[in-house]
Amino acid sequence: MSTAADGLEQIEAWFAGLGWQPAGFQRQAWQAFRAGRSGLIHASTGSGKTLAAWLGPVSLALEQERVQTGLRVLWITPLRALASDTAGHLQGAVDSLGLDWKVEIRTGDTSASVRARQQRKLPQALVTTPESLSVLLSYRNAEEQFAGLDAVIVDEWHELLGSKRGVQLQLCLAWLRARRANLPVWGLSATLGNLDEALAVLLGEGATPGERIAGEQGKELTVRGLCPPSIDRFPWAGHLGLSQLEGVLTYLEQAETSLLFTNTRSQAELWFEAIARTRMDWITEIGLHHGSIDRGLRKRLEDGLREGRFRCVVCTSSLDLGVDFSPVDRVVQVGSPKGIARLMQRAGRSGHRPGAASEILCVPSHAFELVEIAAARRAWNAGRVESRRPLRLCLDVLAQHLVSLAAGPGFRAEAALAEAQSTYAFADLTAEMFEWCLVFITRGGPVLEHYPQFQRVVQTEDGLYRVEDVGIARRHRMAIGTITSDAQMQVRFMKGASLGTIEENFIARLNPGDVFLFSGRALELIRVRDLIAYVRPATSRRSHVPRWYGGRLPLSSELADSVLQILQEVETGLYTDTEVSAVAPVLELQKLQSALPAPDRLLIERCRSREGEHLFVYPFAGRLAHEGLAAVLAWRLGQRVPATFALSVNDYGLELLSSARLPELDENDWRALLAPEQLLDDVLAALNASELARRQFRDIARISGLVFQGYPGRSKTDRQLQASTGLLYDTLQRYDPQHRLLDQARREVLEEQLDIRRLREVLEHAAAQQLRVMSLERFSPLGFPLWVERQRSRLSTEDWRQRVQRMLESLERNASKRRKRA
Known part of the structure; x- marks a missing residue:
């Protein structure tokens, strides 16, 4: 006869047989689950969170006398790429423990035959994504399929928390809880600043307080910057990265297996090509991995990483999460990570096992990023990590x-409203808002009710809302999800082998015969047909590098604050960090020519050139907030x-250039220009808010079902979607201006594209700061990168580089003369 302790005893014995000792937080999680509690497990990457969550339900299953059938554990992963790796670990554990459970995967990559089998009967454990879970709920037998569910585990919860995918998952969890009272839900998270809020969002409104379980100790982590032998005193973004290739190669030679992370897929393509060209003897030991490369190619590379067959893999965020590559012993980050959590997540890919140390080498793409590297290390040591803010009322x-x-x-209706209101995302949902949603899905609203395609749902005589048209249900399942991006185009060799996908707007700028770099190859475009770009290997040098949607990462407020603290120390002559000492010539010249920003001081510079009057402001608030601030200042x-x-912006500041001579601006003038009052009105007046909202509405229309993206192989182009959603936007704007999705589009523009919250914080902070207004003869080291950014955006590649070089030489001559006079 089994006893209550049998399951845990078997797990303890299994650990002992492997020579392991369960961590305290793992035992705590097992006991909490067995007590019927929900919670959040937060611990460093590679510390054993997966087993902490998985073995709780497994321990109970081990005590059952009969084999359990039907779905028992639902494991949610944020990325399809993680599903196979995760399922392998879960299956390996239950096989070793002798539990007759089957762990399967259900994602967009799952074959049609497997999906059909799962539709009839689910395995005991299912690893899936929020989108695929929603698809499962869209079948008639959903209640039967989830009737025996014992636990939900959400992996990498921090990655879903601040997105619409997180909202989608909250609604699915509410539906499951309504049918399985006291259903235990556990989240896993590594690096997150707002853990209490994250737990509250996961469990929903009015839920019994959950349990926060933390790893026992922080992971030993080494973060250092690769300091170049010499640094330009007038640095600019992008010029420093590949010039340090030899230093990176020397570092990689000292490791068995390494990951080299870049912030964008474009950078990944360039670094892979540079390494392959420089070290031809490594050609079979290096790989390239990012989200646009064919899934089959990525899978082969991931398998090779696990087996230790690669010396180095160049990658993006596609390898940030979850996938266990124990052989990796070193990690390189090219460019600023822009956030503390992102840097530590990537660092944790090395030494990815309990007790192992992690190491990351940061390679700056311009000199000021050396300060960011030191700032990130300080912030991490101080326990300051970014929060992920959950969304509401989507x-x-x-x-x-x-x-x-x-x-x-x-x-x-009554039950669905109650379920929605039980989530954090819709706790403020009113009956009126919900009624609007019902009208929207049944009739399309007052403007669209005359068009049959918007009448998707009907209410039966007994009050049940159903989709009765099989075609509508099929099209809806194909469109389920909240991930939106520019339209994708397949890249394929003329003889048929697929290389992956690339954004349509990039291919649209190319002509047949043009050469571009993709999947680590120089490719010549032959022709475009049916959303497929046909290519062949190119013999000439490349002329284009693809740029993908979402490549701009704004500097986080936590990292920016740490940078300003370091600059305040430098103002007094204190250089504590090696990386900051390396960039001392730049910082000292900034002090000599102008001044340094600080937490309590906002630096404003003004100078004149042949182009006109230049105004530079340095709030250190990130690119998004600076875009809004630049527009507001120009308007005022x-x-x-x-x-x-x-206008020109970067993560540190902004530039306003006017060809007309501007009046002198004293401190009172700047106080008025930076006043937080009437911010919203001025933002809306300064920007083409209507056009921004129109573009945002495209994504909202996709998610809400107003437009259908098309069947596989016959998808609408991005231009077609923009035209159809633009027509819808104009129609609703004219005849139903209070339409709630129009209001949502305007709100998302302000909150996400312009970061209005952070912009307001900048202006409120400026009201309490000292304003340091400097009149300069030439650009300062902080101002020069902003000037370069504007040249880059308006001139051809050759022209802007030549102009930058001429300006750089002029500034260096002037700086040398000034230093001699000083």
């Missing part, structure tokens, strides 16, 4: 979820004096 996601339920078992200045401004 009605497009709610509309999609309701149609999914209607396509499945159906729903009743334009109300004082007739002038047209050219």
Whole structure:
């Protein structure tokens, strides 16, 4: 006869047989699960979180006298790429423990035959994504499929928390809880600043307080920057990275297996090509991995990494999460990580096992990034990590979820409203808002009710909302999800082998015969047909590098604050960090010519060139907030004096250029220009908010089901979608201006594209800061990169580089003369 302790005893014996000792937090998690509690496990990467969550339900299953059938554990992963690796670990554990459980995968990559089998009967454990879970809820037998569910585990919860995918998952969890009272839900997270909020969002409104379980000790971590032998005193973004290739290769030679992370797929392509060209003897030992490369190629590379067959893999965020590559002993980060959590997540890919140390080498792409590297290390040591802010009232996601339920078992309005209100995302959902959603999915609203394609859901005589048209249900399942990006185009050799996908707007700029770099190869474009770009290997040098959607990462506020603290120390002559000492010539010249920003001081510079009047402001608030601030300052200045401004921004500051001479601006003038009052009105007046909202509405229309992207192989182009959603936007704007999805589009533009919250914080902080207004003869080291950014955006590659070089030589001559005079 089994006893309550039998399952845990078997697990303890299994650990002992492997020569392991369960960590305290693992035992704590097992006991909490067995007590019926929910919670959040947060510990460093590679510390054993997976087994801490998995072996709780497994321990109970080991005590059952009969083999359990049907779905018992649902494991949610944020990335399809993680599913196979995760399922392998889970299956290996239950096989070793002698539990007759089957662990399977259900994602967009799962074959049609497997999906059909799973539709009839699910395994005991299923690894899936939020999108695939929603698809499962859209079938008639959903309630039967989940009737025996004992646990839900959400891996890498921090990656879902601040996105619409997280909202989608909250709604699915609410549906499951409504049918399985006291269903235990556990989240796993590594690096996150708002853990209490993350737990509250996971468990929903009014839930019994969950348990936060932390790893026993922080992971030993070494972070250092690769300091170049010499640094330009006027640095600019991008010029320093590949010039340090030899230093990176020397570092890689000292390791068996390494990962080299870049922030963008474009950078990954360039670094892979540079390494392959420089070290031909490594050609079979290096790989390239990013989200646009064919899934089959990525899978072969991941398998090779596990087996230790690669000396180095150049990658992006596609290898940030979860996948266990124990052989990796060193990690390189090219460019600023822009955030503390991102850097530590990537560092944790080395030494990915309990007790092992991690190491990361950061390679700056310009000199100021050396300060960011030191700032990130300091912030991590001080325990400062970014928060992920959850979203609220995304009605497009709610509309999609309701149609999914209607396509499945159906729903009743009162119950669906209560489920939605039990989530953090829709705790403030009113009955009026919900009624609007019902009208939207059944009739399309007052403007669209005359068009049959918008009448997706019907209410039966007994009050049940259902999708009765099989075609509508099929199209809806194909469109389920909240991930949006530019339209993708397949890249394929003329003889048929697929290389992956690339964004349509990049291919649209090329002509047949043009050469571009993709998947680590120089490719010549032959022709484009049916959303396929046919290519062949190129014999000439490349002329283009693809740029993908989402490549710009804004500097986090936590990292920016740490940078300003270091600059405040430098102001007093204190150089504590090796990386900051390396960039001392730049910082000392900035002090000599102008001043340094600080937490309590906002630096403003003004100078004149042949182009006109330049105004530079350095809030250190990140690119998104600076874009909004630049537009607001230009608008407010334009109300004082007739002038047209050219704008340039980076993560440190912004530039306003006017060809007209501007009046002198004293501190009182700047206080007025930086006033937080009337910010929203001025943002809307300064920007083409209507056009920005129109573009944002495209994604909302996709998610809510207003537009259909097309069948596989016959997808609409991005241009077609923009035209159809633009027409919808204009129609609704004219005849139904209070349409709630229009309001959501405007809100998302302000909150996400312009980061209005952070922009307001900048202006409120400026009101309490000392303003240091400097009049300069030439650009300072901080101002020069902003000037370069503007040249890059308006001139051809050859022209802007030549102009930058001429300006750099001029500034260096002037700086040398000034230093001699000093």
